[in-house]
Every structure is written in structure tokens, then in C-alpha cells.
Amino acid sequence: MPKNREIIMKKAYDLKVLGAKLKERGLDLGEDAVRILAEETFDWVEESAAISETPYDDMAMIVMPPLKKIAFENIDKIDGQKG
Numbered sequence: 001m002p003k004n005r006e007i008i009m010k011k012a013y014d015l016k017v018l019g020a021k022l023k024e025r026g027l028d029l030g031e032d033a034v035r036i037l038a039e040e041t042f043d044w045v046e047e048s049a050a051i052s053e054t055p056y057d058d059m060a061m062i063v064m065p066p067l068k069k070i071a072f073e074n075i076d077k078i079d080g081q082k083g
């Protein structure tokens with residue numbers, strides 16, 4: 001599936017835009033699927049940073065807690081219900 005360049009993001013880290021882009025490419029993910037994807041991706045990045053030789057990803061870990069907080073708050077809004 002080709003990438004859709006028509007969907008424009010106007011608000012930073014807008015998951016609705018990401019969801020729309022993924023749906024256009026054949027991945028129609030609900031809140032639970034997005035949460036699992038985010039949890040595993042964050043874990044994968046953190047585990048990689050811990051064992052990699054470059055110090056740059058270790059520095060990036062400083063922003064992980066607030067980034068994860070923002071991400072999971074937004075993911076919780078996907079189905080329009082709390083939790």
C-alpha cells in the first residue's frame with residue numbers, strides 16, 4: 001500500500017492522524033492494539049538503549065517518562081472512554 005501524503009498533522013503527536021494513516025495502509029487498530037504496540041515499542045527501545053554501545057540513546061531515555069505519559073493518555077482517548 002502506498003503512503004498517504006494527504007493526511008496532514010496539525011496538532012503535535014496527534015494519534016488520530018497516525019491512526020488514520022495506518023488505516024489507509026490497511027492497519028485498522030483499536031485502542032487495545034495501539035496500547036500493546038506502544039508498550040512493546042517503548043520496552044524494546046528502553047531495552048535496546050540499555051545494551052547498545054552508543055551513549056546517545058541513553059540520553060534520549062531522559063524524555064521517556066513524560067513521552068510515555070503523553071502517549072498513554074492519548075491512547076486512552078482512542079475509544080472515547082476512560083480506561
Ligand SMILES: [Ca+2]
Nearest residue numbers: 076081082083
Ligand atoms: Ca479509552
